[in-house]
Amino acid sequence: MVCAALPAFGQGAPATAPAAVTATAPATATIYIYRYKQYIGAALRPSVYCDGVELARIQNGRYVDLQLPPGSHTFYSNDKQVGAVVNLVAGKEYYFRVDLQTGFWKGHFRLEMVEPDQGKYDLSKLKPADKDMIRQVTLPAAQ
DSSP: OOOOOOOOTTSSOOSSOOOOOOOOOOSSEEEEEEOOOOSTTTTOOOEEEETTEEEEEOOTTEEEEEEEOSEEEEEEOSOTTSEEEEEEOTTOEEEEEEEEEOOSSSOEEEEEEEOHHHHHHHHTTSEEOOGGGBOOOOOOOOO
16 A cells, blocks of 8 residues: 655645736637628629628638627628627627528628537638738727
8 A cells, every 4th residue: 555645734835826827808809701602693792891881891702800899789791681780799709601692683792690610610611801802900999
């Protein structure tokens, strides 16, 4: 039988205290906006807006990732009937997909919020957007 000798309570305290871990909380939320690669509407590049400010133009089969301030924000694309009002939380990730909705005379692009698991899977099959497609990377803090 092997016994280990342990110091009595209060004895053998470490000579130095462990270093304090200082983690800074992220100040922004990460937004991913993407579009599936499809033949129909391939040449079109719909705009995506947040609080009335154009964030980016989304290319076919591409995505953009942006850092936005926390708070309530309104997201939409060319079709303003469909969008989302989201209360962004710093440090969290949000995923939006732009879909082409065909119409009688022309098509409209709609922005839909998707679950993070679905968004991560979809992004794994897409390429980042060209840098010149990103219009606005900062927004004023939400009220």
